[in-house]
Amino acid sequence: MGFNVIGKTIMKSLFGKPATAMYPIVKNEFYPNTRGRIENDITLCNYCGLCGRRCPAGAIEVSKPEKKWEIDRTRCIVCNFCVQVCARNALSTERHYTTPMTDKSKRITTLYGEKEEPVKEKVQENA
Amino acid sequence: MGERTIIPFGPQHPVLPEPLHLDLILEDEKVVGAVPSIGFVHRGLEKLVEKRDFHEMVYVIERVCGICSFIHGQGYCQTVEGLMGIEIPERAKYLRTIWAELSRVHSHILWLGLMADAYGFESLFMHCWRVREKVLDIFEETTGGRVIFSVCRVGGVWKDIDNDTLKRIVTVLKDVEKEIKELSDVFIKDYTVQKRTRGVGVLTYQEAIDLGAVGPTLRGSGVPMDMRKLGYAAYGELDFEPIVEKDGDCYARTLVRVREVFQSLDLIYQAVNKIPDGEIATKVRGNPPAGEFISRLEQPRGQVIYYAKGNGTKYLDRFRVRTPTFANIAPLLKMLPGSDLADVPILALTIDPCISCTER
Amino acid sequence: MSGMNALLAVILYIVLAPIIGGLISGVDRKISARMQGRYGPPILQPFYDVFKLMAKQNIVVNKHQKFYILCFLIFVIITGAIFFAGGDLLLAIFALTLASVFFIVAAYSTYSPYAYIGAEREMLQIMAYEPMVILTVVGMYMVTKSFNVIDIATYDQPLLFSLPGIFLGFLFILTIKFRKSPFDISMSHHAHQEIVRGVITEFSGKELAMIEIAHWYENVFLLGIVCLFFASNPIIAIILALLTYFLEIFIDNNNSRLKWQSTLGSAWIVALILGVGNIAFLALL
Amino acid sequence: MTGQTFKPVTAAEIVEKTKQYAKDGYRLIQIHCTKTPQEMFIIYTFEKIDLSCENLKMDVQVGDTVPSISGVFFGAVLYENEIHDLYGVNFSDLAVDFKGTFYETSVKQAFAQTGADNKE
Incomplete structure (x- = not known):
């Protein structure tokens, strides 16, 4: 039994460097494995729709005739299941997280495969 | 004896950011009765099993709880594997064990911090959580997630940890062990901490058994029951004994958890030494x-x-989860009457409540 | 001190005390944070907080509560004014007790169960620290033969040497007065676990800002009493006061909160042994 | 792994059986209800200190009244209230009866319907 058992520890941290980071100024380091967000290399995708059917959260929508691959970033739980089931290895997990959004219409990312023109990426308005 | 006051404890109470509601009936500062109600965040995840196939369901079950998410995933996979009669590869068993024990380390350190907060020991709380971050970093490095790992699958695991990384994890954990040693001294030796935890909320051996207490709450009362002794995953091949304390008060329960942190670290070292090479998943047909x-x-x-x-x-037709907190609510109700209002946060935390977990 | 000087001291106190008190509180938060391994808020954070509270919508549970809080603030200021004008120390202490009573009445007037229990505990705290405060004043009187702050302050020898027991006893109850662990039972920056925010649970906006400012005044007054123990050398006195405050922060980060039973018991035992012991020693000399 | 057998039991015998288990050193660890399109039953699980475990299985229907075992094991109160709120099975002689307020779900007896029921 004793008093001030933690005294040494707190004096050590008083004169040492804080363990926390000044967040917006100092960015967090991610590991190569970090699951941030799902990305699709649309040139490899064959729009089979397996990722959409297997998604536990129902965040992915694929349309074969339109050559469209669409993900709702706020629904996605980044479980990586779509990446694991993708037969053509088109899907991958980016290290960086989806940035927070104030505008709900930005939550859906849609990718279109090439029709005439090359790959283009755009953020769809309020789907 | 003063008038009876009813103090509403929760669902939004600062000590427990979880939706448990207790109506505490007080006489002066003595609690004479407590009526719980839960159900504020009931999500019906068990019911979702009828709409998600058994592979996808892993990710749903993992989200039953944020702290023990890995063991939920593991438990689900183990149950479905048992149903289907699948034997998973040895390496997968060891990897599951390592992640599960790391989860235990981080959960117990988190709990120790919260416990410190319950009796107003802010610096201890912060230091515990600082140490916990290092364990979370290991998770992020090996699985990609800090809290929800999504590495379990029916038939094994998704990701392997290579042997060099395993060795590095051990060195990191040795550091963590040293720091926990330093902090655990406070829980064990500090006078003010003992003053708040010793003799508070005593649960006797027989009460703990009859009321269905589980985990550290049960072992703190001297009952040597630890499900790991069933030998699932790789536990059958590792050497450990359930940690038991006799007193049954909050101090004993704290001590059980402190000692379990070291036990878990030891289990990880053992597992890293014994882990065999090989496949990490079997094909599920x-x-x-x-x-x-x-x-x-x-x-x-x-x-x-x-x-x-x-x-x-x-x-699946039905998937049922009986979470540990659900079993521990009855012992909590036994402990509350007769305690001081000042003890209520400590008692509520001593069962390590996870209400969101309870309301699958 | 002539009347003019006393007036000047009071004006300086009324203007400077909140600034000093706020800064001390800011430094307190910073040091606490560093002890806990965090960066902590900017030193000016308490001022930002108060300005923000001032701008908040005013919500009252009971229309009288505002009056009680105003009285609390005014009496705390009067306490400090008496003290820094060099007036009667005993009167200052009683004014402070009166302020605390208004604070408790304000808490009772809100009818919140949390504030109710907080108020009960606040009263127990007053019971706990008041004997030691009185003993401090008595001890000072026995050495300097005067209750007037001006006489005590200009006494040619440091009181610390003749009143070491009383000084330690006073440090002990300062932990209660500053609302630091292990005795932050009625309200504190982190007593939330048991009774949410204790006494001040139901106050918001301007009233909360007034309470905060009153605490700054109070803290400066309390540190003023600490300075009295080494008043013959003002620089050492200020260093002593700052060291005292640092010690309180250190204790705050070193202990868990105790129950009211322990608070009351230990405060009285300390008052009995250190306070009465010291006075008995002085009387025997 | 032990405890994969499910012994049938009827509502009339459940309290007696539970008392027998209590005497043999078992304790209650869980009760749960299952409803599938074909059947509906309650499973009681008992566990001994040596980790061996036993299950009882009792067929019920929505709206049935079943005797509560909370007199033997107090912990049963929570499980039985849960089953009452989610499946609509009534329990008699509950030690603490929340009267349907244990889980405040927006749909009463939410689990009493299976996905297959909804489709019909």
Whole structure:
């Protein structure tokens, strides 16, 4: 039994460097494995729709005739299941997280495969 | 004796950011009765099993709880594997064990911090959580997630940890062990901490058994029950004994958890030394057959029970989770009457409540 | 001190005390944070907080509560004014007790169960620290033969040497007065675990800002009493006061909160042994 | 792994059986209800200190009244209230009866319907 058992520890941290980071100024380091967000290399995708059917959260929508691959970033739980089931290895997990959004219409990312023109990426308005 | 006051404890109470509501009936500052109500965040995840096939369901079950998410995933997979009669590769068993024990380490350190906060020991709280971050970093490095790992699958695991990384993890954990040693001294030796925890909320041996207490709450009362002794995953090949304390008060429960942190670290070292090379997953063919399976696992908070009922399709008929907190509410109700109002946060925390977990 | 000087001291106190008190509180938060391994808020954070509270919508549970809080603030200021004008120390202490009573009445007037229990505990705290405060004043009187702050302050020898027991006893109850662990039972920056925010649970906006400012005044007054123990050398006195405050922060970060039973018991035992012991020693000399 | 057998039991015998288990050193660890399109039953799980475990299985229907075992094991109160709120099975002689307020779900007896029921 004793008093001030933690005294040494707190004096050590008083004169040492804080363990926390000044967040917006100092960015967090991610590991190569970090699951941030799902990305699709649309040139490899064959729009089979397996990722959409297997998604536990129902965040992915694929349309074969339109050559469209669409993900709702706020629904996605980044479980990586779509990446694991993708037969053509088109899907991958980016290290960086989806940035927070104030505008709900930005939550859906849609990718279109090439029709005439090359790959283009755009953020769809309020789907 | 003063008038009776009713103090509403929760669902939004600063000590427990979880939706448990207790109506505490007070006489002066003595609690004479407590009526719980839960159900504020009931999500019906168990019911979702009828709409998600048994592979996808892993990710749903993992989200039952944020702290012991890995063991939920593991338990689900183990139950479905039991139902389907799948034997998973040895390496996968060891990897599951390592992640599960790391989960236990981080959960117990988190709990120690919260406990410190319950009796107003802010610096201890912060230091505990600082140490915990290092364990979370290991998770992020090996699985990609800090809290929800999504590495378990029916038939094994998704990701392997190579042997060099395992060795590095051990060195990091040795550091963590040193720091926890320093902090655990405070829980064990500090006068003010002892003053708040010793003799508070005593649960006797027989009460703990009869009321169905689980985990550290049970072992703090001297009952040597630890589901890991069933030998699931790789626990059958590792050397450990359930940690037991006799007193049954908050101090004993704290001590059980402190000692379990070191035990878990030791189990990880053992597992890293013994881990065999090989496959990390077996191929799963077909759907779960008609039948029932019950499995019991040891979570940081205590025993968790899973029940699965298959019907031959890819959707299970029923999946049931009995979380440890649910079992521990009855002992909590036993402990509360007769305590001081000042003890209520400590008692509520001493069972390590995870209400969101309880309301699957 | 002439009347003019006394007036000047009071004006300086009224203007400077909140600034000093706020800064001390800011430094307190910073040091606490560093002890806990965090960066902590900017030193000016308490001022930002108060300005923000001032701008908040005013919500009252009971229309009288505002009056009680105003009285609390005014009496705390009067306490400090008496003290820094060099007036009667005993009167200052009683004014402070009166302020605390208004604070408790304000808490009772809100009818919140949390504030109710907080108020009960606040009263127990007053019971706990008041004997030691009185003993401090008595001890000072026995050495300097005067209750007037001006006489005590200009006494040619440091009181610390003749009143070491009383000084330690006073440090002990300062932990209660500053609302630091292990005795932050009625309200504190982190007593939330048991009774949410204790006494001040139901106050918001301007009233909360007034309470905060009153605490700054109070803290400066209390540190003023600490300075009295080494008043013959003002620089050492200020260093002593700052060291005292640092010690309180250190204790705050070193202990868990105790129950009211322990608070009351230990405060009285300390008052009995250190306070009465010291006075008995002085009387025997 | 032990505890994969499910012994049938009827509502009339459940309290007696539970008392027998209590005498043999078992304790209650869980009760749960299952409803599938074909059947509905309650499973009681008992566990001994040596980790061996036993299950009882009792067929019920929505709206049935079943005797509560909370007189033997107090912890049963929570499980039985849960089953009452989610499946609509009534329990008699509950030690603490929340009267349907244990889980405040927006749909009463939410689990009493299975996905297959809804489709019909």
